[in-house]
Amino acid sequence: MxxxxxxxxxxxxxxxxxxxxxxxxxxxxxxxxxxxxxxxxxxxxxxxxxxxxxxxxxxxxxxxxxxxxxxxxxxxxxxxLPQSNAVADNHEEEETKKKExxxxxxxxxxxxxxxxxxxxxxxxxxxxxxxxxxxxxQNKSVEYVRKFFGIKGDFEPHEEEKYREEYAWAFEGVDED
Known part of the structure; x- marks a missing residue:
């Protein structure tokens, strides 16, 4: 080619x-x-x-x-790539980069x-x-990210459940996988 x-x-x-x-x-x-x-x-x-x-x-x-x-x-x-590496000046430019x-x-x-x-x-x-x-x-579940990167969980199921209850705020607003 x-x-x-x-x-x-x-x-x-x-x-x-x-x-x-x-x-x-x-x-x-x-x-x-x-x-x-x-x-x-x-x-x-x-x-x-x-x-x-x-x-x-x-x-x-x-x-x-x-x-x-x-x-x-x-x-x-x-x-x-542009000839100069200009930093995004505004929200609109950042949205354009995100679409790219x-x-x-x-x-x-x-x-x-x-x-x-x-x-x-x-x-x-x-x-x-x-x-x-x-x-x-971004905003994906722990399970999704673990599966994607092939990461085995460090905690036993009962330990993980305890952390999920204790830090429930960290699991709110997670997107569907």
Missing amino acids: SNTSENPNPSSSSAKITLKTSDNELFEVEEAVAMKFCTVKQYFEDEKDNDVAARGSSTVIPLPNVHSAVLARLISYCKK RKQYGTPGDLVDLISAANYLDFKEGLEFFNQALADHI
């Missing part, structure tokens, strides 16, 4: 970098997009050759912990995106997808 599009930052060079996923798909991406992934950026720094334009398209950078479908979504997200976060699929999809963003050391993506997952599990 080859991913080509117009350069999101017209002032940067149009050098391409080839990324190879765990399922052997090749992605040819703009330098500006690929350099948002600190793991990729570090590759060029480790090679002591920062001339991405000269080496980028001829070098294939393996990403053994990233699946092609996930990388495609991360690249798509990178291309949508809901577009990225199920909690399972988000876990895959978080894992890949973490591996690639893609801070903006990691922050965005973590918040999207947090938005999804």
